[in-house]
Amino acid sequence: MIKIKTLTGFLWALLVILAIPAVFMSNNKLAEKLVHASGMKISSVFTGGEINETIENKGYKTIINKPVFACLAGETKKGFIQVEWRAKDKLPSAIEEKIDINGDKIPEFTIIFDTASKKATIINDTGTAAYIIKIYTLKTGFAVRAGFKKLTLNSGGFEL
Secondary structure (H helix, E strand, C coil): CHHHHHHHHHHHHHHHHHHHHHHHHHCHHHHHHHHHHHCCCCCHHHHCCCEEEEEECCCEEEEEECCEEECCCCEEEEEEEEEEEEECCCCCCEEEEEECCCCCCCCCEEEEEECCCCEEEEEECCCCCCEEEEEEEECCEEEEEEEEEECCCCCCCEEC
């Protein structure tokens, strides 16, 4: 009798382990509700951060996200800022965007993006060091992640 109960318990556990992913995969609305109810949210490392500024240009818009320093626990010294360009039709062949990451109205660097070759370069306007981490192709445009270091001084700003 004990062996039958043990075997039944193991089979029940196996069935539940297989059923849980099947329920999530077959019902997106249920999965969304459960995730939302749990208070979980996608890390800004994957989303690119919260939107800081949206600039409407002729034929396209530029979305500049807030700087991201997130890691598994706390913050890192190295962060990034994501800049997206989205268009309903076609992006211009070259885009030049000045980026102000600390909100002082003085651009820290300029990103020049060539949409044909999908290459980006950074010009450091304030003599600080920023670098390209990655270029992403989106459904309606492109995104560029530019990396920089956080200041260790008490100024609360960023070192590029």
